[in-house]
Amino acid sequence: MPMQYEALARAGAAAYREKEAPLLLAIESSCDETAAAVLCGARTVRAMTVFTQIPLHQKFGGVVPEIAARSHVEKVGAVTEAALKEAGVSINAIDAVAVTYGPGLVGALLVGLSYAKGLALAAGKPFVGVNHIAGHIAANYLTYPDLAPPFVCLVASGGHSHIVRVDGYCSFALLGRTRDDAAGEAFDKVARVLGLGYPGGPALEALAREGDPHAFSFHAGFNDKPTFDFSFSGLKTAVINLVHTAQQRGETLCAADVAASFQHAVVETLAEKSVRAAVESGTGTLALAGGVSANRALRSAMQRRAEEAGLRFCCPEFRFCTDNAAMIACAGHYALMAGQLSPLSLNAVPSLALAPEVSAR
Numbered sequence: 001m002p003m004q005y006e007a008l009a010r011a012g013a014a015a016y017r018e019k020e021a022p023l024l025l026a027i028e029s030s031c032d033e034t035a036a037a038v039l040c041g042a043r044t045v046r047a048m049t050v051f052t053q054i055p056l057h058q059k060f061g062g063v064v065p066e067i068a069a070r071s072h073v074e075k076v077g078a079v080t081e082a083a084l085k086e087a088g089v090s091i092n093a094i095d096a097v098a099v100t101y102g103p104g105l106v107g108a109l110l111v112g113l114s115y116a117k118g119l120a121l122a123a124g125k126p127f128v129g130v131n132h133i134a135g136h137i138a139a140n141y142l143t144y145p146d147l148a149p150p151f152v153c154l155v156a157s158g159g160h161s162h163i164v165r166v167d168g169y170c171s172f173a174l175l176g177r178t179r180d181d182a183a184g185e186a187f188d189k190v191a192r193v194l195g196l197g198y199p200g201g202p203a204l205e206a207l208a209r210e211g212d213p214h215a216f217s218f219h220a221g222f223n224d225k226p227t228f229d230f231s232f233s234g235l236k237t238a239v240i241n242l243v244h245t246a247q248q249r250g251e252t253l254c255a256a257d258v259a260a261s262f263q264h265a266v267v268e269t270l271a272e273k274s275v276r277a278a279v280e281s282g283t284g285t286l287a288l289a290g291g292v293s294a295n296r297a298l299r300s301a302m303q304r305r306a307e308e309a310g311l312r313f314c315c316p317e318f319r320f321c322t323d324n325a326a327m328i329a330c331a332g333h334y335a336l337m338a339g340q341l342s343p344l345s346l347n348a349v350p351s352l353a354l355a356p357e358v359s360a361r
């Protein structure tokens with residue numbers, strides 16, 4: 001009964017806020033990972049399970065939305081049960097449910113969202129929809145127990161590249177963003193042209209380690225402009241053209257040099273812009289998040305530049321970099337603490353925005 005459920009959910013959310021160590025179950029299914037986690041309080045991960053669909057999409061060279069949605073349907077129940085089992089609790093001991101409702105692939109999002117709603121309704125628990133990007137940012141809270149807003153965060157994933165000012169746990173302002181391809185998307189596309197398969201980021205990073213980052217002079221767009229926006233499409237096209245031209249002429253290119261030079265251009269742009277944004281924000285702290293935050297070259301370039309600029313630098317533990325549900329749980333916890341509660345009518349929002357863009361510079 002929806003009416004009964006709403007009253008139960010409101011009471012449950014109020015009880016959640018009062019508890020010293022509330023338990024939150026979170027589910028994430030926005031792209032090609034089916035994930036669940038149990039969080040205790042704000043930052044203690046009691047369990048996390050991730051089923052990755054990467055092998056299913058590999059032969060297509062990228063994520064196939066229909067296959068992703070079907071696989072989420074097959075796995076979401078088992079992944080959730082495994083997380084509860086690992087945490088040693090039943091659904092009845094859970095105080096609230098959090099779930100990603102955007103941005104992401106609509107079919108994929110709907111699977112996790114519907115499952116979470118069903119679970120919340122059946123067990124009479126409150127549930128809250130979480131923005132996936134807010135989740136990536138929250139991965140930093142799981143890694144640094146003392147980290148608190150305000151700070152600036154670069155979120156670089158397969159679908160997004162944002163420089164965000166984190167004003168509060170649930171309050172964000174967008175300082176800059178990519179005008180075209182996301183950083184991870186550029187990694188994936190360049191990796192594909194180098195024959196490295198999907199997902200390209202980790203493979204390209206490994207190849208780049210063998211190459212010379214100064215062998216080719218590549219540049220990301222907007223990096224000479226005073227804005228915090230960037231563009232990776234021209235850079236990606238320059239690399240693809242270089243490779244195709246060499247193929248047509250029958251010349252051999254050193255793929256490791258191409259990978260290293262491309263990665264260098266992306267890393268330098270992201271690091272320069274985000275450090276400058278953090279310095280200008282006056283918050284004193286720069287964080288990194290999103291799948292591309294697993295890139296060691298990016299982590300170390302940002303750390304070096306941030307420290308040179310007198311900033312504290314934070315980046316998530318590797319297991320919290322790519323998509324997972326522990327980060328969704330952490331963002332969900334702060335949403336619940338801020339009084340947020342989602343209705344059963346909550347829909348998936350594939351292009352859900354994080355925050356308004358602050359005035360153009």
Ligand code: KG4
Nearest residue numbers: 157158159184201202291292294295322323
């Ligand atoms: O955050 P994420 O797991 O999913 C999205 O929300 O998109 O990010 C996945 C992206 C992919 O584009 C992948 O190639 C990239 O992150 N990625 C990396 C690395 N690990 C993952 N890119 C560069 N270097 C890495 N080590």
Ligand code: ZN
Nearest residue numbers: 157291322323
């Ligand atoms: Zn993500």
